[in-house]
Amino acid sequence: xxxxxxxxxxxxxxxxxxxxxxxxxxxxxxxxxxxxxxxxxxxxxxxxxxxxxxxxxxxxxxxxxxxxxxxxxxxxxxxxxxxxxxxxxxxxxxxxxxxxxxxxxxxxxxxxxxxxxxxxxxxxxxxxxxxxxxxxxxxxxxxxxxxxxxxxxxxxxxxxxxxxxxxxxxxxxxxxxxxxxxxxxxxxxxxxxxxxxxxxxxxxxxxxxxxxxxxxxxxxxxxxxxxxxxxxxxxxxxxxxxxxxxxxxxxxxxxxxxxxxxxxxxxxxxxxxxxxxxxxxxxxxxxxxxxxxxxxxxxxxxxxxxxxxxxxxxxxxxxxxxxxxxxxxxxxxxxxxxxxxxxxxxxxxxxxxxxxxxxxxxxxxxxxxxxxxxxxxxxxxxxxxxxxxxxxxxxxxxxxxxxxxxxxxxxxxxxxxxxxxxxxxxxxxxxxxxxxxxxxxxxxxxxxxxxxxxxxxxxxxxxxxxxxxxxxxxxxxxxxxxxxxxxxxxxxxxxxxxxxxxxxxxxxxxxxxxxxxx
Numbered sequence: 001x002x003x004x005x006x007x008x009x010x011x012x013x014x015x016x017x018x019x020x021x022x023x024x025x026x027x028x029x030x031x032x033x034x035x036x037x038x039x040x041x042x043x044x045x046x047x048x049x050x051x052x053x054x055x056x057x058x059x060x061x062x063x064x065x066x067x068x069x070x071x072x073x074x075x076x077x078x079x080x081x082x083x084x085x086x087x088x089x090x091x092x093x094x095x096x097x098x099x100x101x102x103x104x105x106x107x108x109x110x111x112x113x114x115x116x117x118x119x120x121x122x123x124x125x126x127x128x129x130x131x132x133x134x135x136x137x138x139x140x141x142x143x144x145x146x147x148x149x150x151x152x153x154x155x156x157x158x159x160x161x162x163x164x165x166x167x168x169x170x171x172x173x174x175x176x177x178x179x180x181x182x183x184x185x186x187x188x189x190x191x192x193x194x195x196x197x198x199x200x201x202x203x204x205x206x207x208x209x210x211x212x213x214x215x216x217x218x219x220x221x222x223x224x225x226x227x228x229x230x231x232x233x234x235x236x237x238x239x240x241x242x243x244x245x246x247x248x249x250x251x252x253x254x255x256x257x258x259x260x261x262x263x264x265x266x267x268x269x270x271x272x273x274x275x276x277x278x279x280x281x282x283x284x285x286x287x288x289x290x291x292x293x294x295x296x297x298x299x300x301x302x303x304x305x306x307x308x309x310x311x312x313x314x315x316x317x318x319x320x321x322x323x324x325x326x327x328x329x330x331x332x333x334x335x336x337x338x339x340x341x342x343x344x345x346x347x348x349x350x351x352x353x354x355x356x357x358x359x360x361x362x363x364x365x366x367x368x369x370x371x372x373x374x375x376x377x378x379x380x381x382x383x384x385x386x387x388x389x390x391x392x393x394x395x396x397x398x399x400x401x402x403x404x405x406x407x408x409x410x411x412x413x414x415x416x417x418x419x420x421x422x423x424x425x426x427x428x429x430x431x432x433x434x435x436x437x438x439x440x441x442x443x444x445x446x447x448x449x450x451x452x453x454x455x456x457x458x459x460x461x462x463x464x465x466x467x468x469x470x471x472x473x474x475x476x477x478x479x480x481x482x483x484x485x486x487x488x489x490x491x492x493x494x495x496x497x498x499x500x501x502x503x504x505x506x507x508x509x510x511x512x513x514x515x516x517x518x
Contacts, residue, residue, distance in 0.1 A: 056213055057205075064200055072189045083181050091174045095146075102154050102167050103144040118168035121158075127166045129155060137164065212243045216250065223254060290468075312353045320346045348382070351409050367494075369517040370408045372449060373398040376434050379415035386420075388428045394419075395433045402436050404447050404514040406494045411514075414490050417483035418451045418510050425455035425508060438516065445516040446496075452509045457502040466500045487512075 051059065120127060124134045133145055133155055141159035152171045157164050215233050222230040232251050238244045323343045330336055373396060380394050404411075422432045433452045438445065458466060467488045484500075491498045496514040503509050 057210060060205060060209065061201065065197065068193045068196055072193050076185060076189055079185060080182055084178055087174050087178050087181075091171070095169055098167065098169065099144055099146055099154060102156060102165075103142075119165070120167075121163050121165045124164055127155075127164050129164060129166070134164075208239065208241070209243070212237075212239065212247065216247060219250070219254075228258065312349070316346055316349055316353065320350070367405045367407065369403050370406050370411060371400070372402045372404060372411075372436065372447070373400055375408060375412055376415055376449075379412050379419055382412075382416050383419045383423060386423065388426075389423045391429045392423055392426055393431045395431065397433060397435045398449065399436065402447060402449075403517040404494075405517050406514060410490045411494070414487045414512060415449075415451070417487045418512070421483065421510075422451060422453040422455070422508070426453055427455075430454050445518075446513050447516040448511050448513040450509055450511040452503060452507060454503075454505075454507040457506060458500060458508050463500060463502070467498070 051062070054062070129137070133151075136145055137143075137155055137157040141157045143156065145155040152169045154167045154169065155164065215237055219231050219233050222228075231254055233247050238247045320343070323339055323346060327336060327339050327343070330339060376396050376398060380396070383389055384394075419432065426432070431454050433450075435450050435452070437448050437450075439448070440446070467484050488498050491512055491514070494514055496512065498510065498512050500508065500510050
């Protein structure tokens with residue numbers, strides 16, 4: 001004998017091979033769909049990813065609901081079968097006792113709930129005894145017929161009287177007890193389940209899970225927005241569990257990050273300050289280089305000036321002596337006036353020669369009281385020889401008592417340079433005004449003399465470096481480029497200072513401040 005599997009395998013073995021003589025071609029098997037085992041992992045992965053993408057609250061709700069549901073089902077299906085077994089055993093014991101009493105024809109005891117037994121006696125028709133049971137009772141008088149699976153009754157035939165007896169078993173009572181127990185357990189478990197879920201969702205989870213997570217999310221949002229006042233979680237809100245450890249670790253990380261940001265900001269600020277300082281020093285270096293170049297040029301010019309002055313002194317001395325001899329011999333008044341003018345010019349040339357020597361070397365000067373009004377008139381007289389000054393009106397508004405401490409010859413050179421610059425700025429037509437003001441500074445009295453013109457003024461790009469040497473675009477660019485530089489040097493040697501500015505109404509204003517005499 002062969003089994004069905006063996007017969008199937010035998011049939012497969014007995015089938016002719018493909019390509020054998022007389023064998024028919026076997027069609028290729030159609031492609032079968034992927035088995036369910038291959039689809040299941042992909043489905044599980046999708047379910048797992050969808051569950052993982054849930055927020056923490058719905059995820060925990062699903063988990064603890066599932067946990068309590070499984071726990072409730074486990075308790076229910078564990079307790080009810082045990083209870084049913086106990087009830088079934090009690091039912092069998094009670095039925096056996098009742099059967100024993102019923103078979104011995106003894107009266108039933110008056111026990112609690114004994115009234116539920118229904119004992120009747122009569123003929124077969126009155127008791128509605130089925131024919132097969134009646135036949136069995138007739139064949140076995142005095143014995144008890146019992147079959148709890150078919151009937152809830154016990155039957156017995158009294159041999160003496162020939163009557164039948166029937167007693168009702170309490171099966172319905174036991175079934176009601178089991179049903180009531182199932183309902184009660186279901187209600188209790190449902191109430192416990194509902195109470196546990198509400199306790200978790202309304203008290204435990206919000207206090208110990210959802211609130212800490214919300215605090216961390218709010219702190220992270222504040223960190224992204226740069227709100228330093230709300231980016232750290234307060235220590236009072238941090239618990240001692242793992243979530244609290246994460247909070248403390250996050251606070252430490254954010255605090256360290258902010259310290260590093262502050263250090264970086266300070267480093268960047270210091271770097272900017274260093275770069276600015278380096279830029280200032282580079283500018284100072286460039287200025288020093290330019291000053292060195294100017295100093296080299298001034299030194300060369302000083303040497304040339306000393307050489308020129310030395311060469312000029314001899315012919316000037318001869319010229320001056322010749323003029324003095326002519327004054328002694330000439331009696332004509334106009335001729336004598338011309339000779340006296342020539343004598344003053346030679347004296348002026350001699351002073352200029354001495355100034356050139358002073359430019360080359362420092363010479364100690366004697367300071368004396370110098371009246372500025374006649375000094376300015378003298379300076380204007382030396383400038384007025386130029387054709388450009390023919391239509392320029394000069395106004396000397398200094399007082400007769402305005403005097404300073406200084407060297408008159410050197411100060412004349414200062415005001416000659418200032419007046420000459422004003423004349424060049426006016427281009428032959430305009431007004432020049434000289435005024436003075438008195439003030440006290442640091443306990444000393446000072447006198448400031450201002451030379452103002454109504455010309456075009458000083459260009460803004462020239463004004464900051466107007467006293468630098470060899471500034472070709474300056475007001476004295478038509479000269480050597482040293483007039484204002486020399487004037488500044490002479491004023492500084494007198495312990496004063498000089499400043500340049502533009503007048504609000506137009507024109508330039510150069511002010512020389514010197515110590516007042518007296």
